[in-house]
Structures are given as C-alpha cells and as structure tokens.
Amino acid sequence: MEKVQMTTPLVEMDGDEMTRIIWELIKEELLCPFVDLKTEYYDLGLENRDRTDDAVTAEAAEATKRLGVAVKCATITPNAARVDEYGLKQMWKSPNGTIRALLDGTVFRTPIQVAGIEPCVRNWEKPITIARHAYGDVYKNTEMAVPGPGVVELVYTSDDGRESRALVHRFDGAGVVQGMHNLDASIASFARSCFEYALDVRQDLWFATKDTISKVYDHRFKDIFQDIFDAEYAQAFADAGIEYFYTLIDDAVARVMKSEGGFIWACKNYDGDVMSDMVSSAFGSLAMMTSVLVSPQGFYEYEAAHGTVQRHYYKHLRGEETSTNSVATIFAWSGALRKRGQLDGLGDLVAFADQLEEATLSTIASGQMTGDLALITTLPDPQKLSTHDFIRAIAGRLEQMREQL
Known part of the structure; x- marks a missing residue:
C-alpha cells in the first residue's frame, strides 16, 4: 500500500510515563504503516528537560513558530515528590505553560463524542468547547x-x-x-481568537471571570472583551445569528449544568484548565477531549488535555496489564496531520486524518474499548481491551478502510 506523503514536518514533542509509551505505539501501529511521517523531534520527557535545563521546551516552541504545526505528548509538571523521584536539579515549571507563554493564543478543548458513551449531565446533547487563555496568571506567577x-x-x-x-x-x-500578571495585548488576542472561532463554527460565545471580586485584574479581561466585541464583531455576530455575553464564573457554572451544550465557554487560564477537565470527564473521560493551541500568528499545537497516567505507568513497570485510553493522544496526531495537510494543500493527508478518527470512534462504537469507557458505556457486553490491543484494533479497522480506497 502506497504511503500518504508529507512535505513539511510536524514538530513532535515527546513526553512522559504511560503517555510516552502510548505515543510510540500510535506511531508504530497507526501512523508509520500508512504515512511517510516527517517530524522534527524534541524530547520533552522530564529527564531531558532537566538535562537541558529546560532549554528543550523553548526550542520546541520556537520550532513550532518556524514550522507552524506541532503535536505534543502529555508531560510531567514536577512537584516536590517528583523532584525527589527523578533527582531533578529544580522544580521545573509546566512545559505547557512555557510553550503557551511563548506562542500566546488560545487553547480550544472539545469533548469527543461517540456512540455508547453518554454524558453524565443528562441534558448535554452537544459538545461544550472550552476556550482557555494560554498566557499568564498562575502559570507565570x-x-x-x-x-x-x-x-x-x-x-x-x-x-x-x-x-x-x-x-x-x-x-x-x-x-x-x-x-500574577497578564498583558493587554495577550488578552486582546485571546478575545479575537474566541470571536473568530465562534464565527467559524457559528456557536454562541460565553465569557466568565470574577470581576466583582477582582475589580482590576479580572475586570480588565471583561472590559477588553467587550470593547473588541462592540468595535469589531457585534455586527458579524448578529449576521451569523449567534450571541456573545459575559457573566460571572459561578453563574456560568450554574448555566452550563442546565444547558444542552453546543456553545463556546471562554475562560481565563486557570479556570479553563479546571473546567475543561470537568467538561471532558462529564462527557465520558478525560481522555476523550481534543485540545489545540491556536496563536494569533497562525501557529497550531495539538495535544491530549490529560496527564501522563502515572498509576498505569507504574503498573506497566511492574509488568502488569494496563488498559489506558489513547483516544485524546490519537486525536492530537490526527488534528496535527489534518492541519498540516490543510496548510500544505495535501488532500490525502487530510483524508487520512479523518479516517484515523473514524477508525478510532467506530472501534469504540463496536464495543471494543479501554477500561475507563467499559465502565460507563451504555453498549451491552463491551470488550475491555489492553492499551496495546485497543490501538491494534483501531489499526485493523484503519487498514481495512485504506484497502477499500
């Protein structure tokens, strides 16, 4: 079978623990057999970040500016226990925070819906996209x-x-x-990214902070959003039949729980971190969410929104079988490949990304899934697969789809 061709490499950022193992399995089983994969590789594993005094993280971000599209594995943000465990020189900052600070922009996170996995919130019928500001606040404190x-x-x-x-x-x-600090320029780019994204997908946009308590810091966000909307986007939103409104973060939480979904919820950096986990978990699993950082300059970084699955990694090291959900990491690769194909005019690469996602979701819908989904599925008699067997099952479906072309 002829492999799908690439012209421009992706920036590939490897990561830590169980997700690092999944990363290699995805490349081995789902990508390299079908795509002439071209990447510029950066090892963001904790040992290498420590060895390079975290210079590798900044290098990966700069490469993303140069090549335009990146895909990132989950990484460890060390605490005191991790410093001892890995013998680190210091408690390095979040690599995600470092990359987001260098690229600016907004992180858009949307639950991945699939037949047989129903949201915990009964009235959520459509995905809720979290738009998370990607600069400053506690991550640069x-x-x-x-x-x-x-x-x-x-x-x-x-x-x-x-x-x-x-x-x-x-x-x-x-x-x-x-x-903590933030920048008017970054808040403005956050606002414009959210308004543009809402117009692109034709969904209402909510924005929420706590300006009644933070009368300077949070109020600045509120004012900049409103000024830009009034001056640049009010008419376009009216023409598109969509709405922008501001509310307090606690009011937004109450509204979200009673909504049917199908809108974008813009949040400050920390709020978006927390709320995206809440939304993804309520839709099924932390491993069932797409995440992409979109910068105002047109850089894209795709990643899984969850952590390194430490508990499963320790089981793996003991030789025990794991059943780790790899969907978000697979969709990080498919999202990056699709965007690379769109930017480079490679229709075959875009089509492959679509097929990879279809093969993944159809595998789950057929009843073959990892343990986290088997516990919550409404499908009868689900087959719980190991980490590797789940990826192999997707590979089998993908191969069949490719053969039918």
Whole structure:
C-alpha cells in the first residue's frame, strides 16, 4: 500500500510515563504503516528537560513558530515528590505553560463524542468547547513563603523611575504570597481568537471571570472583551445569528449544568484548565477531549488535555496489564496531520486524518474499548481491551478502510 506523503514536518514533542509509551505505539501501529511521517523531534520527557535545563521546551516552541504545526505528548509538571523521584536539579515549571507563554493564543478543548458513551449531565446533547487563555496568571506567577511578621507590597517602577505601591498584606506570622500578571495585548488576542472561532463554527460565545471580586485584574479581561466585541464583531455576530455575553464564573457554572451544550465557554487560564477537565470527564473521560493551541500568528499545537497516567505507568513497570485510553493522544496526531495537510494543500493527508478518527470512534462504537469507557458505556457486553490491543484494533479497522480506497 502506497504511503500518504508529507512535505513539511510536524514538530513532535515527546513526553512522559504511560503517555510516552502510548505515543510510540500510535506511531508504530497507526501512523508509520500508512504515512511517510516527517517530524522534527524534541524530547520533552522530564529527564531531558532537566538535562537541558529546560532549554528543550523553548526550542520546541520556537520550532513550532518556524514550522507552524506541532503535536505534543502529555508531560510531567514536577512537584516536590517528583523532584525527589527523578533527582531533578529544580522544580521545573509546566512545559505547557512555557510553550503557551511563548506562542500566546488560545487553547480550544472539545469533548469527543461517540456512540455508547453518554454524558453524565443528562441534558448535554452537544459538545461544550472550552476556550482557555494560554498566557499568564498562575502559570507565570512568582511566589514565595513569608517566614514571619512583616509587610508584602506590590511595587511598580516605571521606566522613568516613578513608583506605585499597593499593600498586599501585613503578616502577623508565617504565610505564603504570589504575584500574577497578564498583558493587554495577550488578552486582546485571546478575545479575537474566541470571536473568530465562534464565527467559524457559528456557536454562541460565553465569557466568565470574577470581576466583582477582582475589580482590576479580572475586570480588565471583561472590559477588553467587550470593547473588541462592540468595535469589531457585534455586527458579524448578529449576521451569523449567534450571541456573545459575559457573566460571572459561578453563574456560568450554574448555566452550563442546565444547558444542552453546543456553545463556546471562554475562560481565563486557570479556570479553563479546571473546567475543561470537568467538561471532558462529564462527557465520558478525560481522555476523550481534543485540545489545540491556536496563536494569533497562525501557529497550531495539538495535544491530549490529560496527564501522563502515572498509576498505569507504574503498573506497566511492574509488568502488569494496563488498559489506558489513547483516544485524546490519537486525536492530537490526527488534528496535527489534518492541519498540516490543510496548510500544505495535501488532500490525502487530510483524508487520512479523518479516517484515523473514524477508525478510532467506530472501534469504540463496536464495543471494543479501554477500561475507563467499559465502565460507563451504555453498549451491552463491551470488550475491555489492553492499551496495546485497543490501538491494534483501531489499526485493523484503519487498514481495512485504506484497502477499500
């Protein structure tokens, strides 16, 4: 069988633990037999990030700017326990946060729906897309432990030497403090990305923060969104028959639970991180969600929205069988290949990406699935497959589809 050709490489960012094993299986079983795969490889595994003082993460982001499309495996963001486990030089920051800061843009996450997996929220009939701001906030914070009584202030020193100060807290004892920031330019690009995406898919756009409490920081987001909408997008939204509205984050949560879905929910960075996990889990599984970072400059980075599946990895190391859901990682590859094909004018590559997704979903709909889905499916007598057998089952369907061309 002749392989599908590529012209421009993808940026390939390898990752950690169980998802790293799945990454290799996907390439071995689902990609390389069918595609003349071209990638520029970066190892973002924790050991290599530590060995390179995390320079490899920035290099991968810069390569994404150069090549335009990237696909990323799940990676570890180390805590104190991971520093000890891996013998790290320091507690490196989130690689996702680093990449998003360098690329800017917005992360769009949408549940993957499939026959036999019904949402936990009964009235959710359509996917809910989370649009997550990809810059700043807690992911670029500075924090410190306060050892004892004293004063913590925010200090701004302008380039001409003038200072402005704001009291954070007068500590009577030990505590902790953190400082966060964002940029008007990044908030504006976030807003425009959301408005453009809503027009593209013709869905209502919600935006939510907590401006009643954060009267400067969160209110800035609210004002920039509204100013850009009024000046640039109000008429286009009216013509498309869709709506933009702002509400408080707690009100948005209540509305989301009672909705039927089928809209875009724009969130600040941390809110989007949490809410995308809630939405994906409620639609079936954390491993059943697409995730793509779209930058204003036209760079795309596709990834799985979940973690490295640490518990399964330890089982794998003990020689025990695992049944790890690889769907989100497969869809990260299919999304990247599709976008590469669209940008390069390669119809065969776009068609292959569609077939890979169809083979994946039809495998599940036939009753063959991983353990997380077997526990919640409405299909009778599901067949629980191991990590590798599930990918092999998809490969078999994909091969049949390719042979019929």
